[in-house]
Amino acid sequence: MSALHLTIDGAVAELRLDNPAKLNSLTVPMLEALDAHCATLERAPEVRAVVVTGTGEKAFCTGADIGAWGPMEPFDFARHWVREGHRIFDRLARLGKPTVAALNGHAFGGGLELASACDIRVIAPRASLALPEAGIGIVPGWSGTQRTARLLPEAVVKEMALFGRRIGAERAVALGFCAEVADDALGAARAIAGKAATLSPRAVEVAKYMIQAGVGEDRAALIEALGSGMIAASADRTEGVVAFAEKRKPVFPGK
Structure with a gap:
């Protein structure tokens, strides 16, 4: 069973990463589930807004599970892991319903890219953003240098990707990447989604x-x-x- 769940409560759906033991890091089954859930949401007229969040207070998502991609041969890594993950994140970004990411904790690497694929983001005070891939010898692969670079200033993306620095919650809001800082990020995201669900x-x-x-x-x-x-x-x-x-x-x- 995948550790990425879809629940629908009236007009608002919730996609939850549920892998807290590994800080909600993404696995192949989780990516496949995200792909399938996006297909379900596209065909669910009763759903008018979507919240994306993670289980626990430490992390929204700390990226891709290195155990999932580490053993891959270069060609498989590029074709299956990077291209497939990119396609699935694109599918979320292009969902015909408004999406709100509740950053209940840190959003690193693929987690930051996942948050970037949502329409807006709410962040908890303790959470931070990072693109730490260079620290393990790889580069962002799911649009961290593309979509995220459209949402944040070039210098800030370079600050994270080239220098390994983290961006805190208050700065993320000041930069326009997040809509607000909220102690209860999930509650705030649900309220925003609920308002969107009342619109045409x-x-x-x-x-x-x-x-x-x-x-x-x-x-x-x-x-x-x-x-x-x-x-x-x-x-x-x-x-x-x-x-x-x-x-x-x-x-x-x-x-």
Whole structure:
């Protein structure tokens, strides 16, 4: 059984990393579960917002479990671990519902990249951010130098990735990476998600797509999705489908 669980309570879903003995570090089964849960959430119209958190007070997620990737051959490491993890985090980032990360503890490496894949973040006072990969001879692989670098100033990403420094909670808020510091980060994240769940789900979804397209997150697919959504609501599209079914030439009303 994976240590990453999905629960749905009314309009708000919660994705929980539940591997506290290893500071919620990510394993292959956890990544596979995240992929499957994102697919479930995309097809769950009753869910209007998602909270992502970890079990315990020490860590939101301290990255990838070295026991999972350490023995891999270079080609398998690049293809299966890095590319698959990247794809799955992209899937979370592109989820058509607002996501809030509750950083109940430290977010290091892949944990910081996971938090970056969410729309906003709430952080506990004791928590900190880091990209410590160089300390074990690797580099960020799940968009730490890409998506995270869009959310934080270049110098700050370099501070973590090149110099091994940590960023505290108050500074994370001052830099705009986190929305707020809260003693009860999960409670604050749930309140934010609950508010989002009262808004128009279609308006929120389209606004998210527009913002993501503006910053380059899956731009090509989002432009086509937004355009397709507009044309699908037209009378021309209805006439085209009906005419095809009736095997006749369509007469488009231009509406």
